[in-house]
Amino acid sequence: MTASLFARTLASAAMVEVFGDRALVAAMLEFEAALAEAEAAEGVIPASAAAPIAAACRDGPGDIDGLVAAARSAGSLAIALAKALTAAVAARDPAAAAYVHWGSTSQDVIDSGFALVTGRALDLVERDLDRLIAALHALARTHENTPILARTLLQPAQVVSFGFKVVAWLAPLVRARARLARARSGALRVQLGGAVGTLASLGEKGPAVVRRVAERLGLATGDAWHVQRDDWVALGLEVALLCGSLAKIGTDLALLAQSEVGELAEPSGEGRGGSSAMPQKKNPVAAMTAISAGVRAPQHAATLLAAMRQAHERALGEWQAELAEWPSLFLAAHGALVALADAMERLDVHPDRMRENIARQRGAVFAEAAAALLVPSLGRTEAGALVASLAARAVAGEGDLRELVRADPAFATIAAEAIDAAFDVDRAARAAGSLAARQLGRLVRSPHS
Amino acid sequence: MTASLFARTLASAAMVEVFGDRALVAAMLEFEAALAEAEAAEGVIPASAAAPIAAACRDGPGDIDGLVAAARSAGSLAIALAKALTAAVAARDPAAAAYVHWGSTSQDVIDSGFALVTGRALDLVERDLDRLIAALHALARTHENTPILARTLLQPAQVVSFGFKVVAWLAPLVRARARLARARSGALRVQLGGAVGTLASLGEKGPAVVRRVAERLGLATGDAWHVQRDDWVALGLEVALLCGSLAKIGTDLALLAQSEVGELAEPSGEGRGGSSAMPQKKNPVAAMTAISAGVRAPQHAATLLAAMRQAHERALGEWQAELAEWPSLFLAAHGALVALADAMERLDVHPDRMRENIARQRGAVFAEAAAALLVPSLGRTEAGALVASLAARAVAGEGDLRELVRADPAFATIAAEAIDAAFDVDRAARAAGSLAARQLGRLVRSPHS
Amino acid sequence: MTASLFARTLASAAMVEVFGDRALVAAMLEFEAALAEAEAAEGVIPASAAAPIAAACRDGPGDIDGLVAAARSAGSLAIALAKALTAAVAARDPAAAAYVHWGSTSQDVIDSGFALVTGRALDLVERDLDRLIAALHALARTHENTPILARTLLQPAQVVSFGFKVVAWLAPLVRARARLARARSGALRVQLGGAVGTLASLGEKGPAVVRRVAERLGLATGDAWHVQRDDWVALGLEVALLCGSLAKIGTDLALLAQSEVGELAEPSGEGRGGSSAMPQKKNPVAAMTAISAGVRAPQHAATLLAAMRQAHERALGEWQAELAEWPSLFLAAHGALVALADAMERLDVHPDRMRENIARQRGAVFAEAAAALLVPSLGRTEAGALVASLAARAVAGEGDLRELVRADPAFATIAAEAIDAAFDVDRAARAAGSLAARQLGRLVRSPHS
């Protein structure tokens, strides 16, 4: 059933279905049907053979556990499937049975089947990626100028706006959307090359059959790519890259939802994020799901890359490893997408806590701005050192950095307005907000500008 | 159902069962039953509560898809399970329902459940590892002195015996057997710490309850190890290490089974290793399965390691990632073990082809031995260069290296017997064979000598 | 010095230089110089400050070990570098020293420096990728119709042409060339965002300064991408993908160069592929280098992906991990590229051995073609079974499959010419060759057709 029990809790039900046993075998049968119909249309096999083959394919997978057991000794599930299909066709039309799987090889059936279900997987990914993008877009606009601490190396840095922060989550997703579309078009190609990739059994009719099969299946046409995994793996890598961007969002969300920070909270509700032991718990489940995808996806990507070393005209082991791992990436990515989209659509934002956390810094996060006022007179190093010492006093509880700056003789010649401006929370937020607004505008127009 | 369709074709049916949905949930319920019984025995909960809880646990998992769906929003499958179990106990005995899951937390249930099924997984691994070790042992004895080319960097090197080669496959497995046993004892500990690992709700009775639960479940006792994943991951790493050793065997097997080499063949038989396109094909399915495990397992191990970075007293994402990936390692390893054990028990060995491949080297693989005869007179560099030039002529078809050596003036003073000995295939094989026999003897006595 | 001793033996000297200590620090100083000049031009800093800063930058890195030591406690090499640069500028012009590093942050300097050297790394990759593509192109044309065994699952399958095999090596490289160019344009962007990505210290002049810095450095312009690693990691993934395609070539090369196969050999020559022990050895060093890249690159890619989870506005640990691993990918990829290009430009091809290996199959590799003749009369299953049994007899030494087919009553009605055609080695090679020629033509026109 697609994945182990705990892997399924991190995946969406829809994606579990897409890569389910029956869906995969059904996709392989779609290929067999399309192949028979295309070959009949091109006169490669008798016209009368196509209909019974297609009908048997529509009947769908039979005993899947039996197929798996046979595959263990045969070395390929497609061999067992072709045999079962041949029997099913023979029951309808013995003559047609001869033309099942004609001219193709196990890898044609399996790779084309994977391409079909992967198309459906990408539809889901794109749908929920759009949903997440829309939710973040709305958040970015609403909080364009909401002040929040920027934090670097997990320490308070300066003041930006929450909208600015959201745009940094959003931009990689917009680019991912564009990259996925491109990778999809390169990867979802029909696989049809026959025993060794030459389509030898189809003779002159090969290219025409490939075109017809591709068209029926809604896949791109092209040469067989049996041991040329680059375009296929490139698609997997894009999905892993998306997981990386989602895990970054999940990490930020988890950090901002810490009780001591309290700036964000995942939407709560019946059954969400409880604890089996602690009645008061509200766990950030979406962040958890996104982070877990970020922990797992890099290695799934590595497996795809490691499996590219496919010997000669069909691999012994590497291709089979790739097939075994392929669904995991999509399960992890879509689980994270759905969780984050759900969370972001109803995110609890606490602008008051954002301001409070800024205030607790006692002005120290404006140290760079304060130091800049002195650079013309003292130079960068000395100005920095002076303000650092004042900031240390502020952090130690001697007062707000702005007051300490005002009182310091080095700032005697600096206008009070300039000092106030340097410490103005909303001014800093608006500066970040207007930058974010421009970035958002560009993203809408072109993801890679 | 434990794993995706194609991952299952690379796994054994038995291991698919061990990590199956029902088995995992049943193991979690075993823990809940043992917990209730232990707590009743220690007077932590009313004595009357234990029986109804244990009975409900024995009824087994109910609607697993429902649990998974609830886990997606709750963030933990154990929460949904505890809820369902509470309802089931309430139907039997409302008063007992209050004491379901008493004092424990989600992670206690899940980790202990995983420890239980992992014990069963290791039983399978050890059983088939023993079988593979026995098969290789027999091969090593039978072919102790069977000459075969040793190959380095995929080029012919010198002559050894097939038994010597087999011992190099076998020794890492014997050590793996010992290492797995040790890692098992460290890792299969009961997990019972309550909400934050302190067993706070059990007060003074904590340690006694832990001991009783551990004893009932056949697990080792010990402190809770919620975010201390080292012993657990160490076990996973041993399994990955085993996959590495199996993949090496699979790789050698595949290479020796190449048609042009032809020294080994996997046992053939009905449905083994056929092709959906090519009637003549006999594919080395066991090698394929072992190699695919070697491609996948390193990444599964990396995920376990990456997931060790578990924050505070329970992780947000990392632990969940670990749970999702854990079964994959055992599925891959046992699939490879069973495939190789089956193959090695009935391996086709072709000593004639081994000799033939040696003969086709025209003596060049004895170049080092020949050069050694000249080192006292010419020095190593010059002796090597001379023999290299003779070997090049042999390879180019000018004759056997032994003849060229005999004819070369530089060898004029070397006794004919010495030259013959240097080129003696069986002598070289026997030397390797007697070394192999000694290694085999030591392995039997102590795996790390 | 860029990489450890043994890693360097697998890398090119040129790439070792590109990511060398001095080159990296020099690139960071190029950024500082460009920044000062851009800020002076925009009036952000005094016009007089630019020249002394640029001059000090041109003086180059000083004590690199000192920088590394300081970076260990500072947490960033850029801090130590900025300090050293400030001192160097102060020695020239104390007033200018105040404006060193103005408005930027450590990550700006380091990421921009990496973008600069990575551009140079890509120049090398592209140069030798073109060289390898050209060498393979020539091989594909020369051997368009040279018969060779196709092998699937490491077993003989059918006959194709060597040119057809080479095109399967070549096509992923042509696509890699196109993908690298695209990824490069997305990734080699200037990094300039100041402390938290808002360019706060530059006020209105921010965008203009960014444009000027980008222009001077030959990098693309754009928003700061501090924790948005997607475009950058995407470039790294393309390089890892290239390694996968190179490792496939290396694997095929190694397999075909096995003594028992003998169809290809790496060019030999002084010092190439010897052994310290065996005078006769000729090791396939290029294959070795390509395979080692294929073993290592997947994990380097995984590290880049794992490091994407960068908290807030600058990461604590992940970014630093990415920087530490980034050069490895390029070192491995370029080492493999150079080795394979060198080998393919002077590859020893043995068409005689290719034919001999086909002949040793006794016609069995034409089993599918022979069976196809019977499908209309017997059906696919029965025809396959009959020919499989004949092929087994052929392999067992009872004769050539063609003779057994001719003698079999089931083939009595098949014309002798049809049988001969089915077993015609050159006909099979030409069919594959003409397919390869078409593929080659398309590749030249458009890499993704």
Added chain:
Amino acid sequence: MTASLFARTLASAAMVEVFGDRALVAAMLEFEAALAEAEAAEGVIPASAAAPIAAACRDGPGDIDGLVAAARSAGSLAIALAKALTAAVAARDPAAAAYVHWGSTSQDVIDSGFALVTGRALDLVERDLDRLIAALHALARTHENTPILARTLLQPAQVVSFGFKVVAWLAPLVRARARLARARSGALRVQLGGAVGTLASLGEKGPAVVRRVAERLGLATGDAWHVQRDDWVALGLEVALLCGSLAKIGTDLALLAQSEVGELAEPSGEGRGGSSAMPQKKNPVAAMTAISAGVRAPQHAATLLAAMRQAHERALGEWQAELAEWPSLFLAAHGALVALADAMERLDVHPDRMRENIARQRGAVFAEAAAALLVPSLGRTEAGALVASLAARAVAGEGDLRELVRADPAFATIAAEAIDAAFDVDRAARAAGSLAARQLGRLVRSPHS
């Protein structure tokens, strides 16, 4: 120079030295010297040959860049080294030159050299691991009963003691210490097998020579393990496992050092953790270093595992990949160890902030304890739900949970002392503290109890 610029900033200077070019080559020369001396002592080579060889070895590596360049075409650095050594010996004693490297192969020299330097690397690891263990031990004792929030899924959970938390950091390190010692003894074996692992050139004297070489080098004796990488990789995996445990500590440290949490701070001081832009910054550099090791090490471990698939008697690519990556693990691990040990020895602990953060939870973290009081009367589910609703009111600002509990009619029959005990911060801390003290006691006695 061992590693790239930024990788060195994450490593200790001492470990950079251990795996430095000169140290590696010197270790290989130590092997050559020991080999010659052992062979002379056993009469395998003339007694007079040993001294000049050993003397030339002591002269140390010559032109390392030249060795690397030669290794690129030879395929092995040991070949180039043996050649250079032969020349150096010849200059001293032409007759002795014939016996350089006698009977051994490239892999013998290189693997034995790596075993030697790895022993030194482990000395460093063990030294600083002991230092970190000691520092944590002291912290655990000092803060045995210091109350701190336990946090699960990054949310407040219950109250424990800081000492309890420290023991959870410490225990995996104590076990790592024991596991490393065991893995070390299995892995640091001399490698000496000659061309194909049979020590063919040494005849009967083989075992005696091995023993002598091992003894001189301080390595364990044993059979050649050319393609049996299990014990060696097992050692690497232990180091990766240690990195996982260190990264967990680094993660907790970083989280507790967040300004809003403020419970811990890394020691500050001149040049530690500053920012190139922000004067006020104090970055947690030790946490950063440990986290970066946790990001990188899993992939290094995966490479070692992936490289185990070593064909026949010497690998083509996999062994070379392993050599290239091996030092990275030790560099990352030791960098993290030193950074954490330095930080923990002078850690700033803020018990006041720990109490303050508990207080800000308004008693909600005692919800489980409060609910437990009602379970006998209401049952677990209802008691949990009631307290959850009170906790929600407390979190919403309606008052402390203890007050809400006291006021709730459901608690009317519960003694005030019982309620007070349930909400007693110090009581909770002491309970955790005494558990921690027991765990600490056991750790001292036996790491795996």
